[in-house]
Amino acid sequence: MHAAPALSPTSDAPGAPGSSPDGTAAGTAADVPERGVVDRVVSWYDEHARDLPWRAPDRTPWGVLVSEVMLQQTPVVRVEPAWRAWMGRWPTPADLAAAPTADVLRAWDRLGYPRRALRLQQCAQVVVDRHGGQVPDDEAALLALPGIGSYTAAAVRSFAFGRRAVVLDTNVRRVLARAVDGHALPAPAQTRAEVERAAALVPDDDASAARWAQASMELGALVCTARAPRCDECPLVSSCAWVAAGRPADLHAHRRRTQAWAGTDRQVRGRIMALLRESPVHVPEPVLDEAWSATPQRARALAGLLADGLVVEHQPHPDEPPSYALPG
DNA sequence: AAACCGGGGCC
């Protein structure tokens, strides 16, 4: 079908694992094809890593976990100030676990997908109750936490504990799709084969694996971007299969469908949540009705929020309309 | 496998 990929895991002979950090820091060109993909990307990262607070030396595993949950579908630029405020207010799992849920949802503000905030607090409670207040470092225990899936579990293991993990997010998927497969973008759904291919590229030792995880994600975020990749700044350009093929268009373009937004239940939920976040007191139903004019959709959205535990209902008197508020 | 779940910024 296709020619041998320009890059392959076997071209990445780990060489001397503990060799890099001392001497020459890749003086000029990071793009030396003779070096493995991993080495080139890690060297690039050493010079171009962003200075993000959840990467600071004084970071905690809990801080890393909080950042990863916030970063699920929310861009870094919007997460950074929210993370600083959040960690200043609730530095430990015990702090968050003890907070009123309404405060947590207000602090989440407009990061989106507020169920994440709810699950993050539940996660804090589980960490306190079942792990002595310490974030666990093994895969199964992390995956068992609310709101933590395969990506976030791997990211926490790698970024917080420096352990080997297959960290495969949208950035890494795109980097590998281009550099190895020669595709403009990865397939819409992650496949098992894709995970195994990514796993084969991860260095064997913990420290190198953790650096590769950080570096490959950063390359995807800063250089190998979805929209306008900066191939002239890429340490892999000389061996990139996608560049070699002339940067062909996306194979799956016809299958991608962007989520509708205007007029959806999600927009109505967002308006209701915004209204309740801003109200210090319970909101009577007639006031809540201002969030959306179409009654059936408004009712459906509210029912969903109640079912999710993001909103609670109060009805002091049976002959009066109920009122609504954030929980706790 | 597909649907559902926010919100903002950039092209």
Add this chain to the structure above:
DNA sequence: GGCCCAGGTTT
């Protein structure tokens, strides 16, 4: 106005 963003959970 379309597209993208350090995904997870549910059906």
